[in-house]
Each structure stands twice: as structure tokens, then as C-alpha cells.
Amino acid sequence: MAVVAGGLSLAVTMAVTRDRAETNSARELGELLDTVESTVQIACFVEDQALAAEVVRGMLKNSKVLGVAIRANNRELASRYRASPGAADTAESSEFVSSAADGRLVRSVASPFDPAQIVGEIVLDPDPAAISRRVADDAQFVGLLLGAQWLVIGGGLLVLVLLNVVRPIKVISDRLHRMDAEVGERLSPPAGQEGTEIGRLVGDINTLASRLVVAIGHATEQTRQLQEAKGQVDAQARQLEAKNAALARAMQVQEEVERIARHDLKTPLNSIAAIPALLRRNRQPDEAEEALLSMIESSARRVLRMVSLSLDLFRMEEGSYAFSPKAFDIAALVRGVTRELAEEARAKAVDFRIGGSEPPVFVRAEETLCYSILANLLKNAVEAAPEGTTVDVSVEAGDPVRLRLHNDGAVPLPVRASFFEKYATYGKSRGTGLGTYSARLMARVQHGELTMETSETAGTTLDLELLPLPEWDVPREEPGAGPVVPTASPGAGETVPALHILLVDDDPDNMLIMKLFLPSPPLEVETAVNGREAVEACRVRRPDVVFMDLEMPVMGGFEALKRIRELQAERGEAPSRIVAFSAHDDEASRRRSVAAGFDLHLSKPSSQNEILALLAGSGFRSRSADVVPEVLPETTVWVDEDLFEAIPGFLESRRALAALLRQSLRAGDRESLRQLAHKLKGSFGMYGFKWAAQICRELEDKHRSADLKLLALQVDALDQHLAHVKVRPRAQGRDVSH
């Protein structure tokens, strides 16, 4: 700014100076002309032209500024000076120049005797270059002078600012850097600045510092309090976590104990249930005895079913139940159940009316589960129906298959909202509140649904939806009435070959029942109470078939299996057919047995019919590898909660890959099938879809050798799984995402 102002001021000064110099120059010229005029007049007065000319010439000689010409009206006078150097005589011209339009200055000369008589004129011709130079010199000089003054004044000002502003601020800044405001240090103003703006600035800084110290103090205190609070919350969270973990462990232990208790109940119950049939075989009981035997039989089977169901319900609740669908006629099942309930219905004068699609109506479901659902719902319906009314059951084929159960009674108001909830019961002294809850659970575990509508006027309608059987899977031969309930009658007519059987079980009751089940002859039955005895028995004589319990003291079933296989391989004997005979009927146990090398996994209880049919050759194949794998998909998959959002997209992309899998299968392209199965296996494993990963692993492993129909079954199952699987988020530990 200062430089700009200085420059501006300099320019203005130089312009003014130049104007002034030009005015002065013009004025001097005028004065010069006056002098010349007077001299010429005097020369005229004395009539001495030579003098006049000389004076003029002399005066003008020293001036480099002007050229001069004198014109006379008198031609004679003019001709004398024509040759005079330094002056141009224009007397020849008869015209007078009377203006200074071309820069010349012209002055008429009057006669001293007669001022009215103009005797000639004087013409001054200024040299503009010379005048300009002079003017410029003057202006330059003034400019230089002014510049120097500016420099001196500016320098002075700078020194003043440095001394009075910059230095004190630097001093303050240095003290500010060293100052520790938190221990109460404050700035002091530089010497001599106490009363100045700088002094006041120091005061302001000190006030600000004091306020900041107070604010920081507050903030620090708050942070400390927050940290303390956070510590307390963390401690409480840890305590809660520990309590949670302890609770979870306790629950796990409790559930495990209950599960074992239920499981252990099955073995003796099975023995009890089998005894009446065995007694009947030896002797025809009288009526009273038959009634008692039937009571034993039906009660034992009822308890067995309850125990089995409670084990299954437990698995369904925790999402580990393996759905094992098979094709069966649901219409036949409905008829069977209504037959069972006929007595009860008659007692209440309630009729069953069955309608809907023409039977058979095939579903893809588990018969025992559907039996439980229907038995429960129809029993409820009979109980709820007003006397003398009808319970309607309609079975509609389609996708889904729909069963509609209707009775005229309404569900009491207090339980309508909680109809399907666990432990919800009304008006039954022996009701557990599990009936409708488990019915819905069982429907859902089969990828179906169970809903209820009720009103005082319309009565109660329960809708059960089940998966239909794909068209191509519908059996060509119409099945029989359907195995509605396990039958207690022994299988007559099965031709059992003469086989050497080895029974291995540590439970004497079980052993006894099994022995009684096996007709001898034609069978030859040997027993062993543990694995070691079984191996020894095999060493002595090769059995054709071994029924092996899995959990036994001294040596368990798996170890015994391994040793028997080794022994027979060493000896070059044909391998015995070894059946795992266990009270564990879940899918994991089944897979474990087959993986270990058992030919079959048979779950207790098994009816005599099943066992004899097995021995007669139907349903018993030599090696498990040829057995069509059972397809038991998970119904609920728990995925890490951070993956949960991605699941819909993931499933969509997997369905697309499964469709490609089917295409490869149709085209018989086994290599492409393998690649796709491998790809699916990897991603299912990552996202936590264990069952699907396992199925894909099997597809991959068997892609080369297995029958395409068998592979198709697995692809079907995978499709079904992907279409119906329920995915739930599982809370994770902190370690993964941190």
C-alpha cells in the first residue's frame, strides 16, 4: 500500500511539476518577446536598424530555445538583413502571419511615433524538444527529491513499528510459549507497554487463559467420571456375561441330563412294549389276559412315543432336528387316525366327515410327525365339538397340500391369542399345553405351516399345509392303507433264511426280547455282552449278521466293528453284515454309524417285522455305499449376525447355482456337476449352512460313480432346503469383529 501511495504521489508531483515548468517556459518566452519588441522599438526610434538587429541577435544568440525572425513592412529595410545568420527573414512574403497556430509566437511592431502604424513583426519559433528536455529535467529532479524523502520517512516509520509493535509482540509470544497456565502462571506486559494496546492484549490473553484452565479442569473431571462409570459398566457387563455363561452351562447340563434320561427310558420301554407280542406267540391269552396285555402294549408304546417325541421336540426347538421326508398318502393317514378316534367320537356323538381331493394325496413329510399332529388336532377337535355335531376334515392336493379340520366349537377367548404357545392350555385337567405348540413346531419343521381361525359363529378351523410330493416321485403302485401306527403283530409269512446271528448288547432285557424276536430255527442266535466278547465270538465263528449295540462297557460297538472288519479281512472271510443297533435315532448318529463302516443303522425300538424283513433280505443291502442316502435337511440355519444381512442375496445366488447343478445333471455332465458342487460346498461351509455343505460334499465325492437318479435326489433335497430354510442370526463373541 505504502509503495502504491508513494508511486502515486510521485507521479502526481511529476505531472504538476511538468505543467508548472511548461507555464514558466511560456511566460519566459513572452517576457523575451517583450524585451525584443522594446529593443526593436528603441532601434526604430533612433533609426539605427543595425543596432536593432544586433541587439536582437545578441539577445537571442545565447538562447538555444528560440529561433527568431523579424519581418518589416519596409522592403528596403528587410532586404538588408536577409543574409543575417541565425534569423530567417520572411520579408519577401507579402503575407503576414498573425497567429501562433503552428507554435510560433508572433508580435506586431508599431512605430514609436505612431502606435497605429505597424512597421513589422517579430516571430519567435520555440524549439519544443529543448523545452521538453528542460521540463523533463526539472520534473525528474523533483521526483528524485520526493523519492528520497519518502524513503527517509518510510524507514523511520518501519523502525518505529519494529520497536513499538513487533518487538513487544515477540516478547509476549515467547512468554506465552513458556507459560504453564495450569500452574497459575500468567503473562506480564513488556516494559513500557503497560498502558498501551499491547498491555491490554496481555490482559485479555491472561483472562482467556484463566477461563481455559477452568474449562479444561471441568472437562478432565468429566472424563474421569465417565471412565469410572464405564469401568463400572464393564465390570457389571463382565459379571452378567459370567452369569449368563454359568446359566447357559447349567441349562445345557440340565438339558443333557433330561435328554439322557429320556433316552435311557427308551430301552426298557421298548422291552416292555415287545413282551405282550411274545407272550401271545406262545399261548392264546383269554379275554381278560388279552385286555391286560393290550393295555401294557398300548401304554408302553404311548410312553415310548411321548419320549421319542419329546426328544424330537427338543431337537426341533434348538434347530438341530433333521427333517427326513418320505412320500406317503396323507389322506390314508387321516382315515387311520379318525378310525383310532372313532370310539371317543362315538361317546360324544360326534361324527367325522372326510372330504377333499380323491385319495391318494401324497405329501413329502414324515409320517410319524404328521400322525402326531393329526392325532393331537383331531382329538382336540372331538373334545371341542359340541355333542351331536360333525368334525370335518378335508384334504386338498396342490402346492402346498392343505388339510382343513373344522369343528363347531369355538376356542375359548382366554387362549385364542396364545393357542400355539408353549404351555397354553385351557379346561383340561391333564393338559400339558404342548399339543398345539408341538403340532405347529412339527408342521414348520416339515416346511409346512399350521394356522387357526375361530369364532363363536363359524366354529374353529385349523389349516395344515404340507409339502406336496413332486409329480415324478409319486409311487406308481398304490401303497396300502399306510402304516398309520406301529403294529404289534409279528410279521408272518416272511421267509427267514438260516443265518448265524450274533447279538451284542449289554442290556439283558433287550437281549432277551431280541432273542425272542428271532425264530430259532431257522436262525442260529449267539450272544455277547460287549464288544470284546463279540470279537472273540467272530474269531471262533463268522456270523452272517451282527446286531451291535453301540454303547457298552469294556469295548463299545465302534471299536468292535473295526476289529471284526480287520479280523475278517486278515482271514479273507466274507465280511459279516453288521448292523448298528442303537437307541440313538437322530441323523448324526445314523451318519456316524454308516461312516464308521456299519452296513446299517437300526434304531431301537424296532419291531419284529422290521427285523425279520431285514433278515429276509428286503431292505437290507450288503454295503452302505449302495444305500440311497437319507436326505435330512436342517430346517433352521443359524448364521453369524454380521452375515445375516447378506443371506437373502447369498441364497439367491446359491439357488441360481443349484439350478445350474440340475442342468448339469440333466445333461449328464458329471465334471461340471463336480465343479458346481465344490463351489457350493465351499460357500455353504463359510456361511454356516452345514447340511447343504455336506450334501454338496457328497455330490462332489460321488459325482463320478453314483447313479444320476441318486444324485438327483440330493439335488432335489438341496433345492427344497434352499427354498424353505429359515435363517436366523446368531449373536457372536466380540473377538471376531474387533
Added chain:
Amino acid sequence: MMSTRKKILVIDDDEAVFGYLQTKIGCLYDLVTTTEAGLAVDLAVRVEPDLILCDIDMPDINGGELSVKFRECEYTRHIPFAYLTSFVSPREVRDLRGNVGGRHGIAKATPAPEMIEMIEQLLQ
């Protein structure tokens, strides 16, 4: 400021794998992913990853061939390399002491915390 996060190049023909890794380990590492196994070496040269995770069973070029290519390329041979595969289960990887076909291996079904542990070891 330069990022201190390590960069991992993941090669797999299934994008679901990238989604899983992004969710599970994306908060710890910068993931560069490609389903184009044929272009993986060029990509590695360009992005200079700290680790390469490579599927084995891929349609055009398999993981084994790719591992050779990485080893032959002077710009990538120093980069740690591991198979990320479902050919082996986590248990099998443990039994094999992490060695799958002569290279490091991580099973796809490895739980995330263990996977991170394995990656950290490889990055050292």
C-alpha cells in the same frame, strides 16, 4: 497419510466368498478381489498386495497353476501365498500343519477368528 492396513488379494470364482471375507475380515485388511484368475498376476503386480489368497478349483486356470505363475513373476514371488480352499476341512488343515499341496492352505470353513490368526501368521 499412508494406510498401515495390509492389502490382501483374493482370487476366487465365487463372489459369495468375497462377501463373506469382506464381512469377516474387511475391517482389518484392504481386500482386493477378482474372479478373473487369468488376470490375477497382472493385478498383483499392479496393487502389490501383502498376501495372496487363492482358490484352487477354478474353471479357467486352477490355483496350482496360478501359484506357479506368481512364483515365476519376479514382482510377485516374494508375496506370501496361501490357498483358500474347500478341498480340505479346517481339521485336515490342522492335521497337515497348514501345508496344502506344498503351499500354505486355509480351509474355507475355518471360523473367522482362526482365519485371522492364520492370515496374521502369513503376513509376518
